Amino acid sequence: MSKSIKLAILGLGTVGTGVINLINDNLDELKRRSGRDIVITEVGTRRQRDDIDPNIIQNSDLMAAAASDNVDIVIEVIGGTTLAKDVIMHAIKNGKHVVTANKALLAEHGNEIFAFAEAHNVHVAYEAAVAGGIPIIKVMREGLAANKIEWLAGIINGTGNFIMTEMRDKGRPFADVLTEAQELGYAEADPTFDVEGIDAAHKLALLASIAFGIPLQFDKVYCEGITAITLQDVNYAEELGYRIKHLGFAVRREGDGSGDNSTAGIELRVHPTLIPQNALLANVNGVKNAVLVNSHPLGQTLYCGDGAGAGATASAVMADVMDLVRVLGSKDSNNESTNGHHVPHLAFIPEQLSDTPILRAEQMITGYYLRVHAHDNPGVLADITRILSDAGINIDAILQKPAHKLGQVPVIILTLPVVESQMNIAIEKIEKLDTITDKVVRIRLDELA
Numbered sequence: 001m002s003k004s005i006k007l008a009i010l011g012l013g014t015v016g017t018g019v020i021n022l023i024n025d026n027l028d029e030l031k032r033r034s035g036r037d038i039v040i041t042e043v044g045t046r047r048q049r050d051d052i053d054p055n056i057i058q059n060s061d062l063m064a065a066a067a068s069d070n071v072d073i074v075i076e077v078i079g080g081t082t083l084a085k086d087v088i089m090h091a092i093k094n095g096k097h098v099v100t101a102n103k104a105l106l107a108e109h110g111n112e113i114f115a116f117a118e119a120h121n122v123h124v125a126y127e128a129a130v131a132g133g134i135p136i137i138k139v140m141r142e143g144l145a146a147n148k149i150e151w152l153a154g155i156i157n158g159t160g161n162f163i164m165t166e167m168r169d170k171g172r173p174f175a176d177v178l179t180e181a182q183e184l185g186y187a188e189a190d191p192t193f194d195v196e197g198i199d200a201a202h203k204l205a206l207l208a209s210i211a212f213g214i215p216l217q218f219d220k221v222y223c224e225g226i227t228a229i230t231l232q233d234v235n236y237a238e239e240l241g242y243r244i245k246h247l248g249f250a251v252r253r254e255g256d257g258s259g260d261n262s263t264a265g266i267e268l269r270v271h272p273t274l275i276p277q278n279a280l281l282a283n284v285n286g287v288k289n290a291v292l293v294n295s296h297p298l299g300q301t302l303y304c305g306d307g308a309g310a311g312a313t314a315s316a317v318m319a320d321v322m323d324l325v326r327v328l329g330s331k332d333s334n335n336e337s338t339n340g341h342h343v344p345h346l347a348f349i350p351e352q353l354s355d356t357p358i359l360r361a362e363q364m365i366t367g368y369y370l371r372v373h374a375h376d377n378p379g380v381l382a383d384i385t386r387i388l389s390d391a392g393i394n395i396d397a398i399l400q401k402p403a404h405k406l407g408q409v410p411v412i413i414l415t416l417p418v419v420e421s422q423m424n425i426a427i428e429k430i431e432k433l434d435t436i437t438d439k440v441v442r443i444r445l446d447e448l449a
C-alpha cells in the first residue's frame with residue numbers, strides 16, 4: 001500500500017468524535033476502497049482528552065495543526081464563522097485540502113473561501129454541510145450534472161423536523177423536544193439557528209448555488225422558522241388534508257410570459273409550508289431530511305436520510321476525505337491537472353457563474369393558508385372572499401368552525417398560488433374590517449412537493 005493519508009481533525013465535539021469513531025469502526029473498508037492507509041495524526045482541541053489514542057498529537061494551537069507538515073487533509077468541525085474561517089484560510093494557504101461541515105461559514109464566506117482555495121490549487125469539500133448524511137452535494141454536483149435544475153424543495157434541518165414530528169404525533173411541548181434534540185447531538189450550538197430557520201437558510205444558499213450556478217447569496221434567502229407554528233394550525237391543516245413541514249425552496253422563475261419580467265429570477269425561501277399529506281416530503285419524519293429535485297430532462301428525484309447527528313455527519317465528512325484521498329493519489333503520481341479532475345466548488349466554472357437576480361419576498365409566488373378570526377355576523381365571509389377576489393386571489397378551500405368564544409369564529413382559507421405583494425394588500429384590507437378580531441395568521445402552502 002502506498003504512503004498513508006494523514007488527517008487533522010480540528011474540533012472534538014459531536015461531529016469530530018463521530019469521525020474518530022467512524023474511522024475506528026470502518027478502517028478496513030476505508031483502506032480497501034481507497035488503496036491507502038488513513039491515519040489521524042493530529043486533533044485540534046483546547047482541552048487535553050484522555051480518551052484519545054496516545055499516538056495522535058493533541059494540539060491546542062489549531063492554526064499550527066492546520067499547517068502541520070504531518071497533515072494532508074484538514075477536517076474543520078469547530079463550527080462558527082471566526083476561528084473556523086481563520087483555520088481554514090490558514091490550511092489553504094499552506095496547501096492543505098479541507099473538509100468542513102460548516103454551513104454557516106460557507107453560506108456567509110464561501111465565495112471568498114472557494115476563490116482562495118482555487119488560487120492555491122486545493123479543495124474545500126463540504127458534503128457534511130448540507131442534509132447530514134445524505135450525499136446531496138455529490139448528487140447535485142455530479143449525478144445531475146447533465147440536467148437543468150428547475151426547482152428543489154427540501155426538509156433540510158433535522159432538529160426542526162424532529163420537533164414538528166414529535167409535536168404533531170405525540171403532542172409534546174416545543175421546549176421539551178428541543179432539549180431532547182440537543183441531547184441527541186442534532187441541534188446547533190445555538191439552537192435558535194435551527195428553530196428560526198437560519199440553519200436551513202445556510203444550507204439552501206449552498207444548494208441553490210450548485211443548482212443554478214449562482215454565487216452564494218445567503219443574505220437574500222427569505223427566512224421564517226417554526227417558533228410561531230401552533231398545534232391549532234397543525235390540526236386545521238390535517239383536517240384539510242395537509243401537513244405543515246419546515247421546507248427550503250429554490251425555484252427558477254422564468255416570468256409569466258406577459259412581457260412583465262418582475263417575477264423572473266430565483267426564489268430562495270425557507271418557511272413552514274402546508275403540503276398535501278400524501279406528498280412524499282410530508283411523510284419524512286423525525287430527524288430525517290429529504291431533498292426533492294426537479295430537473296430537465298430527468299424529472300423529479302428524491303434523496304432522503306438522517307439529516308443530523310454524529311454518525312450521519314461523520315459519514316458525509318469521510319465521503320469527502322475519500323474523494324480527496326484520490327486527488328492526493330493523482331498528485332503523488334505527478335498528475336499536474338488535479339483541479340481539472342475535480343468538480344468546481346459550486347459545480348459551475350467560477351467565471352461562468354450567473355447574475356440571475358434573487359427575487360424579493362413580495363415577488364415570490366406561493367399558495368396560502370389563512371386563519372382569520374371574525375365576529376359571528378352575517379356577511380363576514382362574503383366580505384373576506386370579496387377582498388380576496390378583488391386582489392385576483394383564487395380560493396381553493398374554506399373551513400369555518402363554529403363560534404368558540406364570545407361569538408368569534410375561526411375561518412380557514414386555502415388559496416391557489418399568488419404573488420406575495422397581492423396577498424399583502426388583501427390581508428391589510430381584511431385586517432381593517434370591523435368584524436375581524438385578530439391579526440390574520442398566514443402560512444405558505446405549496447403543491448410543488
Ligand code: HSE
Nearest residue numbers: 157158159187188308
Ligand atoms: N442542526 C443541524 C440540523 C445539524 O438539525 O439539521 C445538521 O446540519
